[in-house]
Amino acid sequence: MSDPFLSVSDLRVQFPTEDGVVSAVDGVDFAVEKNKTLAIVGESGSGKSVTSQAIMGLLNRKTAKVTGEVRLDGEELLTARPEQVRSLRGKRMSMIFQDPLSSLHPFYSIGKQLVEAIDVHQNVSSSAAMTQARDMLDRVGIPNPERRLKDYPHNLSGGMRQRVMIAMALLNSPELLIADEPTTALDVTVQAQIIELLRDLQKEFNTAIILITHDLGVVADMADDVVVMYGGRVVEKGGIDDIYYRPEMPYTWGLLGSVPRMDAGHSTRLEPIPGQPPSLIRLPKGCVFRPRCAYHELVPGDRCDVERPDLLPVSPEHAVRCHLEPAQRQEIANERFGLTSVDTGVTERREDA
Amino acid sequence: MTAVDESNAGIVAGRSDALLRVENVQKYFPINGGGLLKRKVGDVKAVESISFDIIPGETLGVVGESGCGKSTAGRTVMKLLDPTGGKIEFEGRDITNLTRKEMVPLRREMQMIFQDPYSSLNPRHTVGAIISAPFKVQGVKPARGVQAEVQDLMARVGLNPEHFNRYPNEFSGGQRQRIGIARAIALRPKLIVCDEPVSALDVSIQAQVVNLLEDLQDEFRLAYIFIAHDLSVVRHISDRIAVMYLGRIMELADSERIYKAPLHPYTHALTSAVPLPDPRAERKRERILLHGDLPSPINPPSGCVFRTRCPKAQDLCAQEIPVLRELAPGHFGACHFPEERHLI
Numbered sequence A: 001m002s003d004p005f006l007s008v009s010d011l012r013v014q015f016p017t018e019d020g021v022v023s024a025v026d027g028v029d030f031a032v033e034k035n036k037t038l039a040i041v042g043e044s045g046s047g048k049s050v051t052s053q054a055i056m057g058l059l060n061r062k063t064a065k066v067t068g069e070v071r072l073d074g075e076e077l078l079t080a081r082p083e084q085v086r087s088l089r090g091k092r093m094s095m096i097f098q099d100p101l102s103s104l105h106p107f108y109s110i111g112k113q114l115v116e117a118i119d120v121h122q123n124v125s126s127s128a129a130m131t132q133a134r135d136m137l138d139r140v141g142i143p144n145p146e147r148r149l150k151d152y153p154h155n156l157s158g159g160m161r162q163r164v165m166i167a168m169a170l171l172n173s174p175e176l177l178i179a180d181e182p183t184t185a186l187d188v189t190v191q192a193q194i195i196e197l198l199r200d201l202q203k204e205f206n207t208a209i210i211l212i213t214h215d216l217g218v219v220a221d222m223a224d225d226v227v228v229m230y231g232g233r234v235v236e237k238g239g240i241d242d243i244y245y246r247p248e249m250p251y252t253w254g255l256l257g258s259v260p261r262m263d264a265g266h267s268t269r270l271e272p273i274p275g276q277p278p279s280l281i282r283l284p285k286g287c288v289f290r291p292r293c294a295y296h297e298l299v300p301g302d303r304c305d306v307e308r309p310d311l312l313p314v315s316p317e318h319a320v321r322c323h324l325e326p327a328q329r330q331e332i333a334n335e336r337f338g339l340t341s342v343d344t345g346v347t348e349r350r351e352d353a
Numbered sequence B: 001m002t003a004v005d006e007s008n009a010g011i012v013a014g015r016s017d018a019l020l021r022v023e024n025v026q027k028y029f030p031i032n033g034g035g036l037l038k039r040k041v042g043d044v045k046a047v048e049s050i051s052f053d054i055i056p057g058e059t060l061g062v063v064g065e066s067g068c069g070k071s072t073a074g075r076t077v078m079k080l081l082d083p084t085g086g087k088i089e090f091e092g093r094d095i096t097n098l099t100r101k102e103m104v105p106l107r108r109e110m111q112m113i114f115q116d117p118y119s120s121l122n123p124r125h126t127v128g129a130i131i132s133a134p135f136k137v138q139g140v141k142p143a144r145g146v147q148a149e150v151q152d153l154m155a156r157v158g159l160n161p162e163h164f165n166r167y168p169n170e171f172s173g174g175q176r177q178r179i180g181i182a183r184a185i186a187l188r189p190k191l192i193v194c195d196e197p198v199s200a201l202d203v204s205i206q207a208q209v210v211n212l213l214e215d216l217q218d219e220f221r222l223a224y225i226f227i228a229h230d231l232s233v234v235r236h237i238s239d240r241i242a243v244m245y246l247g248r249i250m251e252l253a254d255s256e257r258i259y260k261a262p263l264h265p266y267t268h269a270l271t272s273a274v275p276l277p278d279p280r281a282e283r284k285r286e287r288i289l290l291h292g293d294l295p296s297p298i299n300p301p302s303g304c305v306f307r308t309r310c311p312k313a314q315d316l317c318a319q320e321i322p323v324l325r326e327l328a329p330g331h332f333g334a335c336h337f338p339e340e341r342h343l344i
Helices: A048-056 A082-088 A110-121 A126-139 A158-170 A188-205 A216-222 A240-245 A250-258 A326-337 A342-352 B003-013 B070-077 B100-108 B127-138 B146-156 B161-165 B173-185 B203-220 B231-237 B255-260 B265-273 B279-284 B315-319
Strands: A006-017 A020-032 A037-041 A065-072 A093-096 A176-180 A208-213 A225-230 A233-239 A311-315 A318-321 B020-032 B040-054 B059-063 B085-090 B110-113 B191-195 B223-227 B240-245 B248-254 B325-328 B331-333
Touching: A006 A048, A020 A037, A020 A048, A020 A208, A020 A225, A020 A233, A037 A048, A037 A216, A048 A065, A048 A093, A048 A176, A048 A208, A093 A158, A110 A126, A110 A158, A126 A158, A158 A188, A176 A188, A188 A216, A188 B265, A208 A216, A216 A240, A216 B279, A225 A240, A225 A250, A233 A240, A233 A250, A233 A311, A240 B279, A250 A326, A250 B203, B020 B070, B040 B070, B040 B085, B040 B240, B040 B248, B059 B070, B059 B231, B070 B191, B070 B223, B100 B110, B100 B127, B110 B173, B127 B146, B127 B161, B127 B173, B146 B161, B146 B173, B173 B203, B203 B231, B223 B231, B231 B255, B240 B255, B240 B265, B248 B255, B248 B265, B255 B265
Parallel strands: A037 A208, A037 A225, A093 A176, A176 A208, B059 B223, B059 B240, B110 B191, B191 B223
Antiparallel strands: A006 A020, A006 A065, A225 A233, A233 A318, A311 A318, B020 B040, B020 B085, B240 B248, B248 B331, B325 B331
16 A cells, blocks of 8 residues: 555634534545545535535635645645645646536636646646647547637536536646536536546546545445545545445445435335434534434443544444444444445455456 | 327327326427517427326336426426427316416416425515415315414424424425425325426435325325436336437336336436446446537437437438337337347
8 A cells, every 4th residue: 555645634624603613624534545536425514525625725714714634745735835735736636626617717718728727837838738728628528629729618518618627627637636526517428428537537647536426326436435424524434345335334324325226126215314414513512423313322321422432443444433332333234234244345346356 | 390209199098097198298499589570590499299198196207418308398298388289188188278377276286396495485485374375376275274284284294383484594405395395285286296306405315305205195196207317316216217318208118127128229328327326336337428418409410319429320310200109018219229139
């Protein structure tokens, strides 16, 4: 295992508001290696997007209190000067946003916007920059790139715009790419094209990708590792198979039980999580998931109510934040999902590799 | 309308107990040119020709990508939009040319649930007022009074009946969708058109709403037309699924067959593009990647509208519009070269 390219430790983001302090991110740790994809999964308000904005240095430090440590290839970003972060952003790390229409400037042509991204970081002539831009549009599968350079964002379809965003993010061959819901606004057939494209580009450029999404299908398709967030905390993290076949946190169970599967029979019933996500101003004192957890009664006393569980490892790569005993969790997981044993998982993984 | 579409009638001939029967329904939106006269210069052919029927207690899923006309189709069969062609029958009665006023009594029987729980509820009305609106409009006076009835409805959809006097902004997205559902079922309709009812919700909340819709269907024997772009949700909730592309139904069959034995290349590509929440299955899966974008509905391709992106397209596909016909029992497809191994 190589050193992680990006490591995030004890990241906290707080927004002071009139109603109280919003703890959007509350002690998040994870790491991503080159050529790997880490998925951050969670619902609205789980803190997944704020985490990525904190990494990219996109939060306004006047309104957001950011603490902890974010290291990109060893370099600490949170305490770095803004100019320093700016020189990395768009070059060594870049980001794709969910909504390409609102992230592209409507008044400037595609070509102008791409060339600007090159000019900021490279010292090349404008014609060389234009050639680079055209080649990148071609690379992301845009037909007639020459003509498209003169087009404006409104001339393009949603899938094409997302390709332009990806092209822009990749212009300076970043080593870290953060994709925040990159396919949520797209149709499935276009989503499949974009996923394929990201996968190819990762292979070519050896990029570390952080994929932020709520879509467990896309995660299964793309990710190597998964971080599950809830109420601003990491509640479970592990390899892709750990999360899908040996999940140990009741919230992860709830998520997996909530997703309808196209390959499942019509008669199966979804098992939703009751209740609503917590308010980030008044987070529960103990476990954040306690108010919606169906299993808290199995934990003796009121530990779930008063004691915040730690993120504890169950295997070298798999960690869970829950007060249930490991044996209890494994039993419930087996029962609810009819999972195969750990052994078969390992052999199958070897076959796949 | 072309004559080719006439044999579409075969698709709806079979079921005599149909609640709603739709035959070759068409909806064009005129495009007017600039200048003083605003002459008509063309049409957006949002719905070219759709035919289906639905029986009581059944769920018909309608899937397709954005721009395929599924929402327009839903609104047109509800008569929220006036069709430019075709025929709509509700319980055997031709409602195609009914006026807005004539439709009012029928609104008791057919209702709609919208995608956006934020813009489909009036922010200045209390929840009580929103859910009791159908009673007022229809002049229905429940024996126990409107308020008691509305509070029952609120309890039924999982809202706290004491929140009767609150405003929509005090509720979360999932709860607002429940308010919309309570309003839709208030007068015990027979048919509800659900237009992307869960797409704006988080997964855990989405599952709550899907289960609620299923429970209400069992309880009141509701028929749903469930319009959505998320194939997994549609497959989960639907008995039958219609796959739309550029204003036409490409395939219509049992939801099981749509997924396991698709006859149309578009359905095949669409289902193969949906990622499964199962990493091991994903590693083994093959995708059919479609290239290019949806053609313009102002000027659709000749012949089969899908041919420009179809991996199987041949000369015939550009010349002749494939008719939606029964290719296997209960399985309808509009393709000149349907998947042969599934033709049983």
